[in-house]
Amino acid sequence: DVKVTQSSRYLVKRTGEKVFLECVQDMDHENMFWYRQDPGLGLRLIYFSYDVKMKEKGDIPEGYSVSREKKERFSLILESASTNQTSMYLCASSLFQRGNEKLFFGSGTQLSVL
Amino acid sequence: AQKITQTQPGMFVQEKEAVTLDCTYDTSDPSYGLFWYKQPSSGEMIFLIYQGSYDQQNATEGRYSLNFQKARKSANLVISASQLGDSAMYFCAMREKSGGSYIPTFGRGTSLIVHP
Numbered sequence: 001d002v003k004v005t006q007s008s009r010y011l012v013k014r015t016g017e018k019v020f021l022e023c024v025q026d027m028d029h030e031n032m033f034w035y036r037q038d039p040g041l042g043l044r045l046i047y048f049s050y051d052v053k054m055k056e057k058g059d060i061p062e063g064y065s066v067s068r069e070k071k072e073r074f075s076l077i078l079e080s081a082s083t084n085q086t087s088m089y090l091c092a093s094s095l096f097q098r099g100n101e102k103l104f105f106g107s108g109t110q111l112s113v114l
Numbered sequence: 115a116q117k118i119t120q121t122q123p124g125m126f127v128q129e130k131e132a133v134t135l136d137c138t139y140d141t142s143d144p145s146y147g148l149f150w151y152k153q154p155s156s157g158e159m160i161f162l163i164y165q166g167s168y169d170q171q172n173a174t175e176g177r178y179s180l181n182f183q184k185a186r187k188s189a190n191l192v193i194s195a196s197q198l199g200d201s202a203m204y205f206c207a208m209r210e211k212s213g214g215s216y217i218p219t220f221g222r223g224t225s226l227i228v229h230p
Contacts, residue, residue, distance in 0.1 A: 031215055040123070042205060042222035050215035058217075090159065094216075101147060101209050101216045105159035 003027075006091050006106035013113050019078040021109050023091030030095065032074035033103070034058075034066065037088040046089075049074055081113045117141060118208050118221035125226045127196045134181070135191040135224045137206030147209045148189040149218065150180065154202040162204075165189060196228045 007022035025032065031050050035043040035058075045058030047066040055066050063085060067075045074093075078085055088110050092103040119138045127133040139148065150162040165173045165180045173180045181190040189208075193200055203225050209218040 033218070035220070040222060042120075043207075043220035045217070045219065048215065048217065054214075056213060056215070059219075088157070092159075092218075094218075101218070102149070102161050102164060103151075103159070103207075103218055104161075108157050 004091055004093055004104050004106040006089075006109050008109050009107060011109055011111045013078075013081050013111065015082060015113060017078075017081050017113075019081045019111065019113075021076040021078075021089055021091075021111070023074045023076070023093075023106055024072055025074075025093040025104065026072065027093060027095075027104065028071065029093035029104070030071075031093060031101070032068065033092045033094075034064075034074065034076045035090045035092065036060070037090055037108070043090065046076065081111075083113050085111065086113045087111060116221075117210075117219045118206055120206055120221035120224050122224045123222075125224055127193075127226065127228055129198060129228055129230050130195055132192060132194045133196055133226065135193070135204050135206075135226065137189045137191065137221060139187050139189060139206075139208045141187075141208060141210045143210035145211065147216075148180065148182070149207040149209070150178070150189075150191045151205045151207060151220075152200075152202045153205065153223075154199075159205075163191070193226075198228050198230060201226060201228045 033048045034046040049068040065077045091106040146167045148165045152160040206221040
């Protein structure tokens with residue numbers, strides 16, 4: 001079975017802490033994405049990567065950074081967590097192939113910043 | 115401007131009836147793709163159906179069909195014979211080419227409740 005694994009289901013952090021959210025996929029997908037999901041706002045793209053060491057900003061990159069040192073792993077970093085970053089974070093991966101770009105999602109990380 | 119618009123925050127349907135969830139999109143990419151995902155209360159994102167911009171026929175997957183009207187930039191999801199387990203959030207998404215990759219953008223979602 002194909003799998004996208006996010007390291008934590010629930011996370012509680014303090015304001016100002018550095019936070020790492022990890023995502024690993026076992027499908028050899030080129031593309032990986034980080035979204036945040038807030039009620040009424042849907043899924044908003046934070047960052048994406050289409051290759052190792054490549055990263056591109058999404059719609060809401062402020063306050064976040066990413067790292068992709070290996071093809072299977074894509075990390076989201078909150079340099080200094082703030083309360084407005086309390087949200088559900090979803091990682092996804094897909095092939096780079098027109099007509100076959102179905103996203104595979106992880107189970108999400110609910111982050112609370114106090 | 116939003117690339118994906120879902121105008122129905124919430125929908126109600128009686129079990130066994132059909133329901134249509136609306137989605138309109140905006141893109142200048144001639145080669146785009148449209149998706150629908152379901153998110154039950156468990157939080158997992160479940161892929162339902164895909165339609166490519168060059169596909170001549172409307173996509174169907176079991177009880178799900180996509181009513182693709184290209185000129186209207188509309189990609190509505192039709193669920194036939196609703197079941198209680200269809201109660202969930204439904205997201206419309208579009209992928210378009212951006213730089214070196216295909217980027218999916220999601221709508222705000224529609225909450226569907228199926229009544230017995």
